[in-house]
Amino acid sequence: MTDGIAGLANRFFATVGLVEPAGYLAIEALLDESVQPYFGGRGYLLLAFSPEAAYEHAHAELLTYGSPLLDVMAEVATARGNAIHFYLNSVQPTTGRTLEKVRAQIRLPGHLLETGEERLMMFHHALFRFKVSLTGEEREELFRDVVVDLHTGWATLQFDEQALRFYNAGERAVCPELRLGYGLRQAYQTATEKLGRSMVAQVNTHEEQIRRACRAEQRQVVEHYQAMIARLEGGKTRKGADPERIDAKVRATRTDQELRLKDLERRYRLIREITLTQMALVSYLKATVPLRMQQGKEVKPGVAIWDSLVREGYLAPLKQ
Amino acid sequence: MIFPLPEIYSLPLNQTVIDADHILLPLELARLLPSQAELDIGYAGKAKVTRQGEILSGKGLVKRLSRLGNLLQWSRDGDRLQVRGIVLGERKDTTERADEGDWVTVTDPSLLLERVWRGDFSPAENFSIAREIADLSVKPGFDQLLSFGVAQGVTVYPHQVNTVRTVLRRMRGRALLCDEVGLGKTVEAGLVMMEYLLRGLVKRILILTPPSLVKQWQEEMAQKFNQDFVISGSAEFAATGTEAWSRFPRIIASIDQAKRGDHLSRIKGTRFDLVIVDEAHRLRHRNTEAWKLVNELDKKYILLLTATPVQNDLDELFNLITLLRPGQLKTATEFRKQFVVRGDRLKPQNVEQLRLQVSQVMIRNRRSNTGILFTRRRANLVGIEPTHEEMQLYQLVTGMVRQLYSQDQAPLSRFTLKTLQMELGSSPRAVASTVERLLQDNPPLSPRAQLQEILELSRGIRYSAKLTALQKTLSSLRGEKVVIFTRYLATLHWLRESLGDYSTMVYHGGLSAREKDESIARFRTDAQLLLSTDSGGEGRNLQFCHIMVNFDLPWNPMRIEQRIGRLSRIGQTRDVYIFNLSSRGTVEDRILEILDRKINLFELVVGELDLILGRLGEEKDLEETIMELVGTSHSDEELRERLGRMGEQLQETREQYERVKSLDDAIFGEVVGD
Numbered sequence: 003m004t005d006g007i008a009g010l011a012n013r014f015f016a017t018v019g020l021v022e023p024a025g026y027l028a029i030e031a032l033l034d035e036s037v038q039p040y041f042g043g044r045g046y047l048l049l050a051f052s053p054e055a056a057y058e059h060a061h062a063e064l065l066t067y068g069s070p071l072l073d074v075m076a077e078v079a080t081a082r083g084n085a086i087h088f089y090l091n092s093v094q095p096t097t098g099r100t101l102e103k104v105r106a107q108i109r110l111p112g113h114l115l116e117t118g119e120e121r122l123m124m125f126h127h128a129l130f131r132f133k134v135s136l137t138g139e140e141r142e143e144l145f146r147d148v149v150v151d152l153h154t155g156w157a158t159l160q161f162d163e164q165a166l167r168f169y170n171a172g173e174r175a176v177c178p179e180l181r182l183g184y185g186l187r188q189a190y191q192t193a194t195e196k197l198g199r200s201m202v203a204q205v206n207t208h209e210e211q212i213r214r215a216c217r218a219e220q221r222q223v224v225e226h227y228q229a230m231i232a233r234l235e236g237g238k239t240r241k242g243a244d245p246e247r248i249d250a251k252v253r254a255t256r257t258d259q260e261l262r263l264k265d266l267e268r269r270y271r272l273i274r275e276i277t278l279t280q281m282a283l284v285s286y287l288k289a290t291v292p293l294r295m296q297q298g299k300e301v302k303p304g305v306a307i308w309d310s311l312v313r314e315g316y317l318a319p320l321k322q
Numbered sequence: 323m324i325f326p327l328p329e330i331y332s333l334p335l336n337q338t339v340i341d342a343d344h345i346l347l348p349l350e351l352a353r354l355l356p357s358q359a360e361l362d363i364g365y366a367g368k369a370k371v372t373r374q375g376e377i378l379s380g381k382g383l384v385k386r387l388s389r390l391g392n393l394l395q396w397s398r399d400g401d402r403l404q405v406r407g408i409v410l411g412e413r414k415d416t417t418e419r420a421d422e423g424d425w426v427t428v429t430d431p432s433l434l435l436e437r438v439w440r441g442d443f444s445p446a447e448n449f450s451i452a453r454e455i456a457d458l459s460v461k462p463g464f465d466q467l468l469s470f471g472v473a474q475g476v477t478v479y480p481h482q483v484n485t486v487r488t489v490l491r492r493m494r495g496r497a498l499l500c501d502e503v504g505l506g507k508t509v510e511a512g513l514v515m516m517e518y519l520l521r522g523l524v525k526r527i528l529i530l531t532p533p534s535l536v537k538q539w540q541e542e543m544a545q546k547f548n549q550d551f552v553i554s555g556s557a558e559f560a561a562t563g564t565e566a567w568s569r570f571p572r573i574i575a576s577i578d579q580a581k582r583g584d585h586l587s588r589i590k591g592t593r594f595d596l597v598i599v600d601e602a603h604r605l606r607h608r609n610t611e612a613w614k615l616v617n618e619l620d621k622k623y624i625l626l627l628t629a630t631p632v633q634n635d636l637d638e639l640f641n642l643i644t645l646l647r648p649g650q651l652k653t654a655t656e657f658r659k660q661f662v663v664r665g666d667r668l669k670p671q672n673v674e675q676l677r678l679q680v681s682q683v684m685i686r687n688r689r690s691n692t693g694i695l696f697t698r699r700r701a702n703l704v705g706i707e708p709t710h711e712e713m714q715l716y717q718l719v720t721g722m723v724r725q726l727y728s729q730d731q732a733p734l735s736r737f738t739l740k741t742l743q744m745e746l747g748s749s750p751r752a753v754a755s756t757v758e759r760l761l762q763d764n765p766p767l768s769p770r771a772q773l774q775e776i777l778e779l780s781r782g783i784r785y786s787a788k789l790t791a792l793q794k795t796l797s798s799l800r801g802e803k804v805v806i807f808t809r810y811l812a813t814l815h816w817l818r819e820s821l822g823d824y825s826t827m828v829y830h831g832g833l834s835a836r837e838k839d840e841s842i843a844r845f846r847t848d849a850q851l852l853l854s855t856d857s858g859g860e861g862r863n864l865q866f867c868h869i870m871v872n873f874d875l876p877w878n879p880m881r882i883e884q885r886i887g888r889l890s891r892i893g894q895t896r897d898v899y900i901f902n903l904s905s906r907g908t909v910e911d912r913i914l915e916i917l918d919r920k921i922n923l924f925e926l927v928v929g930e931l932d933l934i935l936g937r938l939g940e941e942k943d944l945e946e947t948i949m950e951l952v953g954t955s956h957s958d959e960e961l962r963e964r965l966g967r968m969g970e971q972l973q974e975t976r977e978q979y980e981r982v983k984s985l986d987d988a989i990f991g992e993v994v995g996d
Binding site: 006007010013014017053056057058060064066067068069070072073075076079080082083084085086087128131133135137139140141142143144145163166186187190194197198215219221222223224225226227229230233258261262265268269273274275276277278279280281282283 | 425426427428429431434435437438439441442443444445446447448449450451452453454455456457458459460461462463464468469471472473474475490491494495520521522523548617618620621622644647648649650652653655656836839
């Protein structure tokens, strides 16, 4: 992990200034003015990538997994690299069995299908990279890529990020055969919904754990304070008891109980957050087959699409 | 244009403001609006839009809008216009956010959507680096601990890893940490704190300690965890007034200060995400201000640290646990009925059941269950008969100190007098060095003559009985590596000159980091002796050496403990031998007697001294108390008698500590983490 961070830090600081090695597992970085505010106004950083290296360099800042500096770097890097257009020229689907592959995944009972000629077509997608945070008693973060087909609204979480390694960003777009029916905002909406649905099980598990723990503590608190109040109230019947004083104590105990319960409420809650951190337009070829789908008297034109990257088929209606 | 125009417009607030009550809408949006459209500013109110796209409103429009955020997002809904505020540039404080049923979008996506729509793309390398760094910065659940990587100069032991995991997971950040002394409770608390901080679960932290430990906590948090805390007694804090409690995010306070008058109401009204209370046995009584204060603090997580949770009464345990989790041990009456033998408030019954209940919130690691090798410390007193000249110098300086100490407006400060008196216990060279400096300042006639005499006498001493004793001690050690500690630089240089036959390295606060490293490295490999002052060496690893000499003795036992701690710490594989050089009849000789015989300082376990001294009271540290006795005693006999009384008190405190320790061992045994 350390080597990974060291290599990455070298690449990162080279994009925002100058980097020089400063001994074993340590670097010096001179920062461009534009990014200095992120680093507390500093223009120079001495970074060590292991505690031993930090010890060797008395003024070095330790940069390792978990370091707050890594968060700052992530913020700067994201601000400088959050939008791109990829043409994935490595994706070269084959034709011939497109409808067969789609129908293996999608059932169309009672439909009569009439097919046209299979073709490869360029599709444009919006890739949304979300940071997902579940914050309850602990905080768990993860990244999720959701890709939305801007022609049909089809969305997937199965996009292989490795595909982005083989691309050609210089080519310009060819005109898509399908009309772009989806706006970016609509795609964003679709992506967040898809993401939310995919997280349901995880969220439910967290919530159940939290609810169970909260209930147990609430029960303890209530029992504890109710027993105290009962004991205080019982004291009223004692000879020489001062009921006003006892009432005041009961009130104070109730206030304390409220405070504790409020405290529990605040501690035991799950906050679900998503942040869009990066976005890419991703264009690549897919195999398509025009269809006429007839069910009873109704005839609908459509297209069957096979996405070889995520190995998923889907159908899209065509406007008549 | 491939992509449709977004329906939403975003503009920074400061680009739309004309003046405080007057705002201009984005033109393309204004064109779409009928005149006199109504603007809905959410909870900030409503306003009218003119034909030119200007919004006119009553006073404070901009202020009201700025409450929504620094980026305003306008959207059209038929004839109505809606505005939503977004905070850009800083992450929203999730710990303060109210719970919401659905996903919360932390930042508004509009800007990024617009950027993509405009085709304003980043270089591919930047995009790829951003993805990789983001992947590394992602915060996992507590299965994977992050703090070990960021703690500096800290060796984390398995029992500490278990403790941290247990506190985070099973105890949900509310725990009583009762490890035996020397097993690193502070480090455990620091690691838990870092786990929360690194995940953004904690922002505001309050550490409550006894006054004598405030500074130590501040240093440890800075050195080990790179966290800056402000001390509640500092000038910076005082200058901010009572607001300081809510203004500073990380505060270390003495509990005595926190519970005082105006501070109390402020501190109670402030929300803290994490509260750490050191020496938490001070909260054992439910009716004390300290207990009430901690009970009423608005806090999310709380860690109570003590090696001795029960001191006089099992109710103390109940009170501590109630601070963490009320009801865990039911009510006080039920607790007593179930777990305390009737008629003996210190004797537990149903011990196994009690341990089970307590283990839900308490961790107590014992040396025996850590698997760490702890070696012994062995102290040796090297008594020295001072020469006639040395004794003469001693009498002269002590006489002057006594004479001037109680004088109003004395020509020499009490600090200077204390320094001279302490240097006297070190070497004539140290005394001479200070006196030379004092004479350069041209002091008044009265001490000048005395100082002159002291200078001549100290310079004239050619034979040092202490140095001879040191040389004899070293030759008896037959080439073993030895660290020789002295308080004073002048003594260190003199010793280096005088020990020319030995290969010697020096180590003091005046060296650069590189020189310090080199010095330690050469001592490790080549040199036999390391001459070291007390300053600047706490973090350096000297466990490869197991013999030390106290050439002079600090009056503050904590400093002695720190010296010993540089050799005798986890990782030392041999017993540590401590040679204390002491000239008979001097103040140091009596202090040594007290520390060695009365509290057995040199053989205490690391951390126990804190507990013993902590029981003495808080007003002054021992060094100040001793100087007060030296300066105000009229004769050596009187001083001996007064120091003797202090020794009795220390002995009593130590015995009390031993009783409590045995009691806690009997009740809890070990209650370990997962």
